[in-house]
Every structure is written in C-alpha cells, then in structure tokens.
Amino acid sequence: MATVELKKLTKSFGKTEVLHGIDLMVEDGEFVVFVGPSGCGKSTTLRLLAGLDEVTSGQILIGGEVVNNLAPKERNIAMVFQNYAIYPHMTVRKNIGFGLRTAKMPKADKEKRIDEVAEILGMTDLLERRPAQLSGGQRQRVAIGRAMVRNPSVFLFDEPLSNLDAQLRTQMRLEIKKLHQDVGTTIIFVTHDQVEAMTLADRIVIMKDGHIQQVGTPSDVFQNPANMFVAQFIGAPSMNMLEGTVIDEGIQLGAGPVIAHKNQFPVDKITVGIRPSALVPATGGAPTLMAGTIAIVEPLGAESLAYVDINGTMVIATVSGRTPPIVGDVLPLTCPPEDIHFFDTASGKALS
C-alpha cells in the first residue's frame, strides 16, 4: 500500500507536449479514477506511473519515494491492460503466476499464492484452462489475478472494462469495487466512461487535452462542476447549456426567457447550465422558468426525457414515465434555483 504523488508532470512525444503539468496527490488506499475523452492523456499518465514511458519533466512519487528513474518492476505496481494482455500460450495458472516468475520465493509458496488469488476471483476450477477457453469476463479476471498475485502497492487499470458487453461491464465494475474494499490497495483507474468513473471512484480526476480540469468526489464534481467541460462531461444526458447576457433583472437567455438572479456577475456573457434531471414540468404553483413545444419524448421506464424546443433552442427535461406529455404540447418547465449553474461564457469557468 502506498500514496502516489504527481508533481508538475509533463510528457512530450517529440515536439508535441501531451501532458502539461499534472499535479495530484493520491492517498494510501484511495480509489482514484481518471476520466476524460479519448486522447486527453489518461493512458500516457498511467504509463508514466508504471514506468513504461519516460517522464519529460516533473516528479512521480510512490510511497513518498521519487521513482522517476526506477524500472517498472522496482516500483511495486501492477497494471491491467485494456485487452487484458494475458498470454494465449499459457494456462490460467501460468498466467496468474507470471507475475511471480521473478519473485524469490519457494515454488510451493508461489502455488499457494496462485490458489489464494484464484479463490478470491472464483477461478479455482478454471486454473488449467487456456485463455481461448474463457469468456471475456473470465479473461478479465485472469488479468486482475495476475496483477493481484504480487501484492503490489498500487494497481493501475487502463480501461479494463471497455472490451466487455454492457451487462458484464456492470458486473465487473462491482467486482472491482468489492476487490478494492477487500484488499484496500491504492487503485488508479482510467476510463473514458463517466458512469464507470462515478460508480467506482473515491475521487475523480477529470482530464482534457493534457490538463486536469477538476479533482473531487463523484458528488462534488456532479454538484459543483468547476467549468463547462466538466459540467457537460459528467452526468447523462449532458447538462443543458444556454447562453445569455447579464441584464438588470438577471440573465437574458438567447432563447428568450429571463433567469432572475440577484448576484452581481463579473462578466456580462453568461452560460446557464441546468441538468435534465433538474429541469421538470412546472406544476403545483412552481414558477415557470421557461416554456416550449415538446419535440421528442424518449421513454426510459421510470421516467421519460422530453426534448423541448424553446424558441429554436433544444433543452432536455425529465418528465413522468407513467403519463408522459404528448409531442406538440407546450410544456412549462421549472428548476430549483440551487440547481442552476452559471458559467463565464468566454473562459468556461463556473461562477458562484
């Protein structure tokens, strides 16, 4: 077990800098998820941590010790790759035991450790099989077993679930979370899927174009996004974004409605953000924030999503699943004031 610290970490490939100074402190035993769109530098960060690529500048500390110049094996980390990287020519037992090949311990102890890990992962019956005879989920489990067997102080996962189908992904997500609760090892997990990030993480690190956008607990980044990118990246469907201008009564939206607001803003171009889950039909005397014609209704079961046309701008609202409104109806919408987010249109930064 160990802390992980990144200090002003940068990475360039040739002349292109892809990480522009990453600062992060990961506590011992913490489950941290890096999330961001493809190409934002998540894998690169993980590879630097693992020692597979060389740091351009900055420092990496594992357990308080600078590891910049240590080989991967000397960092006591284990990594699980997206395509599992389990060897087709070896049995499950050999694959799991692979991490112990260079360990100096008696063969009997190694076998015992492999059995232990197989037991934890529920793979005891599969030890003599080859990867070709396993399902996707079982292969993933072998890859995790291979990482576990050495008792590393940090686990690194690079999109380990993205090759699995939706159902299996949900199941493996739970298993990884449970594994973390059982073994308590520090985990750094990379994904482009914000749902995975929200469900797994103690803390989420949201990245874009080689910069960290925000670090926080799942509820923190959901409730208080630091900027428009985070606001739209976290949560599905994405937050509605409406551009407007500051006037005396509040904010005049480009789409027509005025959002009343008392505070003074330092800028006059404001983007108002409202999550679809917070934008609901105005009933029982709630003040109408905006109104528009329903263009499409998407039933999701318990609730439905209504795409509402506000003078040419489409917003998504959440409506009842039992008695959804009808396409073509005019729907008045409301939203609790605390669920309205304000952003500086120019910089994208959140305004309080």
Next chain:
Amino acid sequence: MTNAFDYSRKRIAPAKVIRWTLLALGGIAMVMPIVFMLSTSFKWPHEIYNLKIIPDEPTIENYTYVLEDGRFYQWFWNSLVISTITTISAVLFDSIVGYTLCKFRFRGRMIVFVAILSTLMIPTEMLVIPWYLMAKDFGWLNSYWGIMFPGIMTAFGTFLMKQFFESVPNDFLEAARIDGLNEFQIWWSVAMPLVTPALSALAIFVFLGNWTAFIWPLIVTNDPELYTLPVGLTTFSVEQSVEWELIMTGAALATIPTLIVFLVFQRYIIRGVVMTGIKG
C-alpha cells in the same frame, strides 16, 4: 424458368472443366519429376532412357549399391549436421534481429532494416566469390563452418520475423516488463511462443534451402569427406558417365529427411504460409 436453369448449368460446366484440367495439369507437372526420380531409381542402367514409369525389370540393386557405398552416409551426415545447425542458428538470429527491429525504436533502425532488406536483392551467385575469398583468408575452406557461415542468419527470415512480430501486441510485452522480466526473457518466453507458426515455416524454408544447397558447398569444399549430399551425388556423374539411376536413388533417399521435417512442422507451416501469404 427451366430454360434459364439449363442455361446456367451449361455455363458453369465448362468453367469447371477448365478449372479441374488446369489443376490436374499443375499437379502432374509437380508430381512427374518425383515419379521419374522414383521410377529411375528402380531401373537398370540400360533402361533409364526408356520413359516407362514402371520398369520392365525393376531392381533394388541401385539402393543396395548406394547404401553399401560408405560415402553416402558421410554425405548424408554432413548435410544433416550443416542443415540442422544452420536452421537453428538462422531461426534464432533472424527472430532476435527481427524482434529488435520491430519492437524497439533506436537511431539507425531504418538504415539497418533497409540494409538487411537490400541484401535480399543480391543473388547467391554474385556473393559466392566474395564469400570464397573471405573463407580463404580466414582459413575456413574445407570445413563445416566454411559451408555454414553464409547461412547462419538470413535477410529473408529477418524480414519475415519482423513482420510477424508486428502481430504481437505491445501490451503483452509491457505486461511482462512490469512483471519484472528482462528484455531477453520477454523475447524468449512471451514473444517467441506467440509466433511459432512463423518460426516453423521459417525453419522449414531454411532447412530445405540448406539441404538442397549446391553451388556454395561445391565451391568451398574439395574434400569428399566434407561433401554435402547434393555435391556428393554429382560425383556419381563425373567418375565414368552420368549414372542417372544412382543419382536418382541418392536423391530419393535424400528426400526422406525433408519429408520428416515437413511432416513434423506441417500443421504449423500451413498456418504460417497462410499468414504470410507466401505460396509454398
């Protein structure tokens, strides 16, 4: 409807006839030399210019002669040793160099690769003289090493293995690196087992190439003790006249090891050949 059906049947039939005829002709063209080799090896000298496949008076006299002549065993042994050592050596060196060129980025990598590749374009006949001068200066004439040294590594095999290692995902290698294996162990215990079809195909190509090599072994040796089988067999033709029945008998015996090598590796070579797209 019926007409259309008949029409289509008539159209397909000639195509089939042509296809089968061509295949049959190709098959006959390939098999005939082997048939004549076997047929001649069972003929008496006076019958060899008679093109009958079944000899009028079949005999195993030629086999008795060749096998009782002690030189045959010596040549066979020479060929076996030389081909085996060269095969092992070429397969190992080609794959380690191919792997390095494929999986490591270093200054001059492209130059090395192009240099190796360009040697593929130089025919053996052109290299024989420089090889000979080199062997002479080093004192390698009339030795196993003299026969073997040009073949201990091959440009073709290096190229082939480099291409095959492209199919080994880098994640496999990196996972092993994190598990603490050194680069040599990664090559040997992770990368190599994943390209066994290519290794088998290469082993067969190299073995056959060396087993049938003629010009170089002929030039570098003049000691009959060191002759390889193809070189030795030709001595049946210089002593008196051309003794075709003995040459064919020796040739028939010489195909046995190649058959064994092929049978052992065939389940791999078929995959390997399919994968490289090289027609065996």
